[in-house]
Amino acid sequence: MPDRIVGGRVVPDRRKPIKMEPLQALAEPVLEELYPGIWKRSEADIDQMLRLMYAGVWRDHRDEIVADIQAFADFHPVDEQRSEPAIKAWSQQCAAELEGEYSQSYYRIAVHVGLLAYVGHMRVLRAKITCDPGWHRIVERFHYACSEQPGYGFSGAGEKWGGLSLSYRCDPSGEETCRAAEAVAVEVAARTCERCGRPGVLRTGGWHKTLCDEHAGSRYDD
Numbered sequence: 001m002p003d004r005i006v007g008g009r010v011v012p013d014r015r016k017p018i019k020m021e022p023l024q025a026l027a028e029p030v031l032e033e034l035y036p037g038i039w040k041r042s043e044a045d046i047d048q049m050l051r052l053m054y055a056g057v058w059r060d061h062r063d064e065i066v067a068d069i070q071a072f073a074d075f076h077p078v079d080e081q082r083s084e085p086a087i088k089a090w091s092q093q094c095a096a097e098l099e100g101e102y103s104q105s106y107y108r109i110a111v112h113v114g115l116l117a118y119v120g121h122m123r124v125l126r127a128k129i130t131c132d133p134g135w136h137r138i139v140e141r142f143h144y145a146c147s148e149q150p151g152y153g154f155s156g157a158g159e160k161w162g163g164l165s166l167s168y169r170c171d172p173s174g175e176e177t178c179r180a181a182e183a184v185a186v187e188v189a190a191r192t193c194e195r196c197g198r199p200g201v202l203r204t205g206g207w208h209k210t211l212c213d214e215h216a217g218s219r220y221d222d
């Protein structure tokens with residue numbers, strides 16, 4: 001039975017973890033649904049052309065595409081904000097900064113399908129997150145940072161004694177990277193309100209919870 005790391009300790013794993021494919025691969029089903037003309041791999045030269053243009057924009061601009069997707073998620077940390085119109089507008093805005101008409105339209109499509117795939121994947125991830133929404137984005141970033149490590153899989157995230165507790169697994173060769181990403185996530189959560197994501201501090205007194213002044217005020221009568 002493979003091992004799982006929970007709050008820094010290694011324990012036997014009994015749950016099926018969530019893995020994440022690279023964004024371009026994750027976006028393939030969305031591409032097939034929304035842009036079937038690009039998705040299909042026809043023998044006809046004219047059809048292959050569209051596919052090659054799409055693949056080319058990923059090859060030449062992968063880092064920028066990923067950065068634009070992450071930036072959208074940063075600006076829209078709550079799932080309700082991640083609507084399809086917001087995603088479409090974001091992809092158009094990102095592409096407008098590029099030079100060349102062909103690059104622009106394929107860049108827009110890559111961000112569009114990549115973002116829909118990313119948001120959909122994170123929606124699945126949230127089913128295994130029990131802490132409040134203010135920490136969800138921190139967990140997403142941890143998950144993405146670890147996604148390419150060998151054997152990595154996400155099992156869950158929750159709050160424990162006012163701090164963020166992550167549960168995941170990975171092969172020994174990926175452990176150093178995953179533990180480093182875990183340390184970052186735990187450190188950021190320790191100064192982030194678990195309710196709203198704004199700056200917060202650990203509040204004690206009966207309960208332990210990391211909260212901003214506003215949310216701490218609603219918990220206690222000062």
Ligand SMILES: [Zn+2]
Binds near residue numbers: 193211215
């Ligand atoms: Zn708050």
